[in-house]
Amino acid sequence: xxxxxxxxxxxxxxxxxxxxxxxxxxxxxxxxxxxxxxxxxxxxxxxxxxxxxxxxxxxxxxxxxxxxxxxxxxxxxxxxxxxxxxxxxxxxxxxxxxxxxxxxxxxxxxxxxxxxxxxxxxxxxxxxxxxxxxxxxxxxxxxxxxxxxxxxxxxxxxxxxxxxxxxxxxxxxxxxxxxx
Numbered sequence: 001x002x003x004x005x006x007x008x009x010x011x012x013x014x015x016x017x018x019x020x021x022x023x024x025x026x027x028x029x030x031x032x033x034x035x036x037x038x039x040x041x042x043x044x045x046x047x048x049x050x051x052x053x054x055x056x057x058x059x060x061x062x063x064x065x066x067x068x069x070x071x072x073x074x075x076x077x078x079x080x081x082x083x084x085x086x087x088x089x090x091x092x093x094x095x096x097x098x099x100x101x102x103x104x105x106x107x108x109x110x111x112x113x114x115x116x117x118x119x120x121x122x123x124x125x126x127x128x129x130x131x132x133x134x135x136x137x138x139x140x141x142x143x144x145x146x147x148x149x150x151x152x153x154x155x156x157x158x159x160x161x162x163x164x165x166x167x168x169x170x171x172x173x174x175x176x177x178x179x180x
Contacts, residue, residue, distance in 0.1 A: 004032040005068040009060030011036040012144050015074045018163035028175055037071075039063040046126040047077030053093045054104065061097035070174070071097045074163050076127065076143070078120060081109065086117040090127070090148075094166035096174065103180070105169025107162055110149065 006023065008016045016036040023029040039060055047053045053075050060073025073095045078088040089109035096103040112120070112130075119130035128143045136151055147159025173180045 004029060004070070006032045006034045007037045007064040007066065007068040007071040008034060009037055009039045009041075009064035009071060009073040011038050014144065014147060014159040015072075015163055018074065018160050018167050019072045021160075022164050022167040022171060026171065026175060029171075032069075035068075037064040037066070041075075045124055046120045046130075047075060048088070048121055049077075050079045053077035053079060053091060054095070057093040057095035057104070058097070058102055061095040061102065065097050065099060069098075072167065072170075073097070074166060076163075078112075078117065079109070081111075084111050086111060086114045088112070088117050088121065092163050092166040094163070094170040096170045098174075103170050103173035105166045105171070105173075107165040107169075110152070112148065112152075116148070 008019050016034060020034040023032045023034060041056055041059045047056050056075030057073040060075060061071045064071040074092055076090060076092045079091055080087060081089040089111050091109045092107040094105045115134045116130045119125045119133055125133065127148055128141045131137050131142055131148050139145060142148060147162060149162045150158045
């Protein structure tokens, strides 16, 4: 069997491990070799719209597409959601790039406490900075560890597991190619 090469547009282990674990469980991609690639993205900080979250994931994927069969980009950010307390929910987007087309998937969404959302939207902080400033953690870069989702789910989910949801949703395009 030929080993596929997969690049992930980040060195953040919550993203690289999410892709590796999902692919290992896939019949089609179980023998894939997954490598994180340090990329500089056009979307800086914490994206605050569906368009910016998707562009961030797509930008990560296309910049990681070098010497590989597929590249994956994962980006988290806030999207406007009516009827929520803060007006926003956090999502993760995964973009898989095959050199020609993107295959997109999203995680479930959750609402940050209003204080955290305000720090992201109005002060331009990223999630880790906002969680620290709001007093929810002392971790400098919780987004590279268990993530804010771990805090608010009381340990029932961490950032890697959260990112895996977006990867699974994007991967279904490739696992069911004739339908897409």
